[in-house]
Amino acid sequence: MADLSVKIAGVDFKNPVIMASGAYGNGECYTDLYPISELGGISCKGMTIEPKMGNIPPRIAETPSGILNSVGLQNIGVRGFVDYYLDTLKEEGKGTVIIANVAGATLDDYIAAAEILESSNVDMIELNISCPNVKAGGATWGVTTEGAAAVTKAVRNATKKPLIVKLTPNVTSIADIAKAVEAEGADSISVINTLLGMRIDIRNRRPILHNNVGGLSGPAIFPVAVRCVWQCFNAVKIPIIGMGGISTWEDAVEMMLAGASAIQMGTAIFTDPYAPLKVTEGLAKYMDDNGIKSLSEIVGQVKPW
């Protein structure tokens, strides 16, 4: 069997398939089907310094080849995550990389969360500066180079944990944002968060989401994600975790060719809970069939016209 391991920011992943934040809870919801140790990593539900109630429902709408969501970061707070979930995740993961996805309204929120996580045994921190569904903070940090740089710098000073910054595609130049966070000490970037979207019920003229707008994910956004990863790959040297609409092993290979060292999957598991395992199996066969010893051989190997 092929060696699927990848290394990102000094952290070893047993395989390149990471569950995306928001789609997998804190790893507790799918264990009836398979153990979390099958996964390369889990990016846990986006957490804030204080618990958050989340947005008024409806919070989801189906779209062609995707979904719109506006959960609004409902979570039990960083302290709750560390106290109730982290030890179990580490124990059951048996080497599966546990990533804390952190969001905030103010710089102080991000710093306080990072300080709590610094003294925990979480493996990595993923900075969420791209959530489209909260009124304060969230994507407002991620849409300017100055904002993205400021959060990265503040958190970098608060923690030595390997730091991933998750970028929003809802910007003019994602490559410029990538360069800004790299310059402030990000160890990796995850690309992309959801695209801002909207659906309207034509019968009652109400938006389907109570928040009016929400984040679009699923296969519909895959080409946008591939483009963003490729643009970032050409702009920065730090490793990229590619995400956005991946549902098959072929998608994973495509994302890696564009420049991703690992991938995240989210929406795909709502359709098929086994999708992450199928991607891992497919990648292994692809490597065997093509004589690939390490997935690092294909990262960024697209041949542009």
Added chain:
Amino acid sequence: MSYFCDKYPVIEKKALAGGIFSITVKCPDAANAAEVGQFANILADGYTLRRPISICEIDKDQGTLRFVFEVRGKGTEVISHANVGDNLDVLGPLGNGFKVPEGKKVIVVGGGIGVPPLLGIAKQCGADCTAILGFRSYDKVILDKEFAAYGANTIVCTDDGSVGYHGVVTTPLTEELAKGNVDLVCACGPEPMIKAVVKECEDNNIPCRVSLEQRMGCGVGACVVCSCMTVRNGKEYYSRVCKDGPVFDAKEVRFDG
């Protein structure tokens, strides 16, 4: 409680009324784990989200689950095309059921496509169950004979009076509660009906359990989109209909939230 996800063969299919189908699948592991009032998240080929469909009947001996659902859109239409011999991709059983204790006198109140998940209570309680089933009109009436066959005192209501009581389910509910000797009311149906049933139960100081609906994602508690406002220990928070429900104690639900 545990759930499964696999492709299971359809062994029986019937059209019960216009746009309402009954599909039974052979799924011994899922059937063995299932409880009355739980649901399954069923794949509609070509769609991103599975469709949450309540379990109508559980047969642990035969290893089958029966789903009765209405075609509401393109996804449920795709599922309705499954015939005997086809496979359905079923994720379930999911959520918390009605958990009706043995030996209790129960009234079940169902509205329209909210009726199917209540049939298992009639099966369990027999003559100790009174079933008040509301429909728009005679051509939408489903499962009434099956409730009666299990021994339930079955009362059908229609909005247009074309069969049974002419009017809403709360009228016969009030009459039945006035007779006394009721331990529990279980309800599933449109929100206005649920609210009216809950109020009636509050006024009569009878415990009530309600099965709720919300636009759903994963079905297993991970994505936190199918929220409903609940109150526990004086604190308000959004519960997940899929994992914390779909059946809730009516006292915990804030319907105006």
